[in-house]
Amino acid sequence: MSTRDELADAVSRAIGEIARRDGLTWEVAPEAVHLERPARRDHGDWSTNVALVTAKQAGSDPRALAGALAAVLSADPPRHVDTVEVAGPGFVNFRLDDGWLHAALLEMLAGGEEHYARPDIGGGEKVQVEFISANPTGPIHVGNGWWGSYGDSLARILARTGHRVVREYYVNDTGGQIRTLGESLLARRRDDDVPEGGYSGEYVTELAAEYEGPDEVTAAGRWAADHILDHIRSSLASVGIYFDEWYSQASIEESGAVDETIGLLAQKGLVFEEDGAIWFRATAEGDSRDRVLRKSNGDATYLAGDLAYHRDKLVVRGFDRVIDVFGADHHGQVASLVAGVKALGVDPARLEVKLGQMVSLVDGDEAVKMGKRAGNAVTLDSLVADIGPDATRILSLTSSLDQATTFDLASARVQSADNPVYYVQMASARIGGVGRKAAEKGVIRAELAAVDLALLHHQRELELIRSLEELPEVVAEAAVDRAPVRITTWVRRLATCFHGFYHDCPILAGEVDPALTQARLWLVEATRIGLDIGLGLLGVSAPEEL
């Protein structure tokens, strides 16, 4: 049991004891005891606000309750606890001896990459993360990669925290845009200009030169979409983004699932006909207006396909939870999608839509205009070519999905050495360097059981362990809040602690006591484990040398 859990346990028991003694109705389960690491060290190593939060319930004053708690806990202090104090309006602060950090270090080394920081918060929940799903009508751009990094990292985080994860790309391989793509391709093959509203990018011309199929718009469009999709797949692979499923919209439509879905809605009396089209009475489920499902020309709308698709995910394939990652430019479709899901009898809480705020690009002082049809969007490929895959990933994961970001290409190019990825990877490389140096000097890391970790009491060493000790909670929070950025923040903090340690605490220098060298080598190993876990969740490599 971790020190944190032991404290929560002790607090819960002390509360029970006080309640019995003083005749209070005061009861708090161990898991309800909120323990936090105070921002200021002089507030102790751990702190709980339980007296503040439950004062009303107990019918008493927070400071009095905190005082009683501190007295009981001081009389029989939990393991590693030196002092228990009341502070401020009613916090109970714990000051611990360094032993709790040595115990934590031992725990992470025992767990290793495989088991440390793998909290089971999903309980085997079957969750699908759908992300990117960019139309296969052109190369994917920086925004797709940005939100794609989020989706991919989120999937990694959920997989580590007890969820059964499927990552999916919904391929919009049908409808007008595919015809438009086909028209554009055929026009280029004839050396004509693309039609009004067509795709004029260079890649269309290149594909046209390869196309040997029939002069038929849909066939040409599908052929081009297939090739573009291959390209997208390899672009994403270059930044470590992978999918389990590439789900075809055309297959949904051809399977009859769209008609089936419309039929289900009709059974509930939520479908009507008007102006020759078939409509979904979305207003009945809270949408701001009704929506067309089947156009008067007989084609299904995007929404109809999307509803059939979500029914497939939530009902047919039976995911407990579906997380859709959309760009903010698609947020307009959320209300009708949610309305439709509700109308299909699915608990809307099982569908989470994460909206990625827009990424705008500047190049020095110049704004970069993005427009896919015009073919001048900045592609993910070009960004990766500029700054590399690791920098691309970590930069897209240093701000939260909710934060509209401005990304300066010039700055990323010129100041690439100041990029957080180098700072973090420098730590990784230094760890590799320690290993190489140790091998060179013939220093071998001893069995952990034979090493005295209590020799680690330098402030830098303790700070580093503190940082490592946070990882399980950071991973859990990142999962619960769907926030990979938490991992990025933590990894950078860890790197800072490591660089400080490395600077002030020689590991292999001649004057260092061999026993201390051993303890430090294990601390370095723990850092390597932490970095590997953290960077792994971000999809960033942890190189042993730069």
Added chain:
RNA sequence: GCCCUCGUAGCUCAGCGGAUAGAGCAUCGGCCUCCGGAGCCGUGAGCGCAGGUUCGAGUCCUGCCGGGGGCGCCA
């Protein structure tokens, strides 16, 4: 007009309802006979405005102001 979303330092961004809001860049200044100086240490400056909820609000609620996005029988 309606809906969504965001406003934190000069710039780019962190910040689990907690106590004195943090990084990086940019500024200025220190530190290499020593495991990688792509590093370490120091330096100034900030929560758009107004209410509310709370023991406690950058964080939750309402309104306003400002930016972005969306309001198709496009996808």
